[in-house]
Amino acid sequence: MKNKNNRREFIKKSALATAGISSLGALGFSAKSYANIIGANERLNIAVCGLGRRLGAYYDPIKLPQSNVNLVYLCDVMKSQREKAGKKFTDLLGYSPKLENSIFKVIEDSEVDAIINATPDHWHAPGTWMAVEAGKHVYVEKPCSHNPREGELLVEYQKKYNKVIQMGNQQRSSLPSNEIIKAIHEGALGKVFKATAFYSNSRGRVPNPSKAAVPEGLDWDLFQGPSPRKEYMHDTWDYNWHWYGWDFGTAETGNNATHELDIARWALGVDFPNRVMVDSGKYHWEDDGWTMYDTMDAVFKFEDNKTIQWDGKSRNGMQTYGGGRGTIIYGTEGSAFIDRSGYKQYDRGGKLVRENYGKGSESATALGGGGDVSTTHVYNFFEAIRGKEKQNSPIDEGAKSTLLCHLANIASRTGEVLECDPKNGHITNSKEAKKLWSREYEKGYEPTI
Numbered sequence: 001m002k003n004k005n006n007r008r009e010f011i012k013k014s015a016l017a018t019a020g021i022s023s024l025g026a027l028g029f030s031a032k033s034y035a036n037i038i039g040a041n042e043r044l045n046i047a048v049c050g051l052g053r054r055l056g057a058y059y060d061p062i063k064l065p066q067s068n069v070n071l072v073y074l075c076d077v078m079k080s081q082r083e084k085a086g087k088k089f090t091d092l093l094g095y096s097p098k099l100e101n102s103i104f105k106v107i108e109d110s111e112v113d114a115i116i117n118a119t120p121d122h123w124h125a126p127g128t129w130m131a132v133e134a135g136k137h138v139y140v141e142k143p144c145s146h147n148p149r150e151g152e153l154l155v156e157y158q159k160k161y162n163k164v165i166q167m168g169n170q171q172r173s174s175l176p177s178n179e180i181i182k183a184i185h186e187g188a189l190g191k192v193f194k195a196t197a198f199y200s201n202s203r204g205r206v207p208n209p210s211k212a213a214v215p216e217g218l219d220w221d222l223f224q225g226p227s228p229r230k231e232y233m234h235d236t237w238d239y240n241w242h243w244y245g246w247d248f249g250t251a252e253t254g255n256n257a258t259h260e261l262d263i264a265r266w267a268l269g270v271d272f273p274n275r276v277m278v279d280s281g282k283y284h285w286e287d288d289g290w291t292m293y294d295t296m297d298a299v300f301k302f303e304d305n306k307t308i309q310w311d312g313k314s315r316n317g318m319q320t321y322g323g324g325r326g327t328i329i330y331g332t333e334g335s336a337f338i339d340r341s342g343y344k345q346y347d348r349g350g351k352l353v354r355e356n357y358g359k360g361s362e363s364a365t366a367l368g369g370g371g372d373v374s375t376t377h378v379y380n381f382f383e384a385i386r387g388k389e390k391q392n393s394p395i396d397e398g399a400k401s402t403l404l405c406h407l408a409n410i411a412s413r414t415g416e417v418l419e420c421d422p423k424n425g426h427i428t429n430s431k432e433a434k435k436l437w438s439r440e441y442e443k444g445y446e447p448t449i
Helices: 002-024 031-040 055-063 079-093 103-108 121-133 148-161 175-185 220-224 251-268 372-386 395-414
Strands: 044-049 069-075 098-100 114-117 137-140 165-167 192-200 275-281 295-302 306-313 325-331 334-339 342-347 352-357
Touching: 044 055, 044 103, 044 372, 055 079, 055 372, 069 079, 069 103, 079 098, 098 103, 103 121, 114 121, 114 372, 121 137, 121 148, 137 372, 148 165, 148 395, 165 372, 165 395, 175 251, 175 334, 175 342, 175 352, 192 251, 251 295, 251 306, 251 325, 251 334, 251 395, 275 395, 295 395, 306 395
Parallel strands: 044 069, 044 114, 069 098, 114 137, 137 165, 192 306
Antiparallel strands: 192 325, 275 295, 295 306, 325 334, 334 342, 342 352
């Protein structure tokens, strides 16, 4: 009951805090006076919530002098991860951030301007909207939501509270990707009509979950957060939550397709599909603990006869398209191969006509990742808060790309071809599929907007 009570108290406090900020600004100043103070002192007080495998992507952008941030909190429900991250950042920064178990305490602290939300998938949207309610800006890792309705809610919260929400689809901040997308939009490939997005990895056997004692130092109740309560199963907290059912994760499509589908949608200039077709299955180690598909082919059809194909192979590392992950764009006059290292543009005959490739340091399929593009993306978030840069990934764009992942998962789970409204992506033809548009929340964690 403790965390539920904390949540109820948090809602009351954040409502009062938001009312105060919207009318008088922080600390009772007028909005204009507050803006002047921010202009005079642009250092941002930030917190990182979720200190798992993605943590390495934040070292460089936080320590950069030009980022001008003060890391106030490192927050995680596992004590060992807090301590490990604390030591690393103390060495990097020369001062020690506070170590905190509860995301509620971090969000309630009025000194915190922004949080990086790198928690598990089921915490992404709720943690973000709670922070926005309390007046924070949020960098939320992909996927920005656990289900389609949460993506819609994030857009609603952003509009209501007018805070910067940036999803961690870091390739939106890649200079080569921006260069080739701009060229595509200007007609470099003729009329574009298809994109093939892909991911190939050689993940191994996953332990079969079994009842176990909660690991020492883990706040299992807070880990579950918005998800209805269940018994702890061996190794759930440490990445395997991705594969143990749908309570916490969004399968490989939510985990990784988010990136490449985002590039595909961006290049083709499309928003919401009108049809989604999926062929998926679990084909490797059929007796292990992986409860979802490990292989998926998905086709998304859009208006103007445009198509995005997703080829996802979690446990077969064959680089079918010449790399572990990426996106191929097809047009009437040529094609382009785009990944985190850059791009290669070809004419209709297959001749290489232009490239900007191989200069980046961003990781591909390695766990955690990080690199130059992640650093640029987080820095863009900081500068967007200050009003010095245009935001590279507004949450409405991130939510659209994440929705494609959710629709593919829903089609896989129901075994149905989904018909969708091209105005908003809503499913129009299946009662069973519509039931998966949202989720059941633990009492006290429901969205309040």
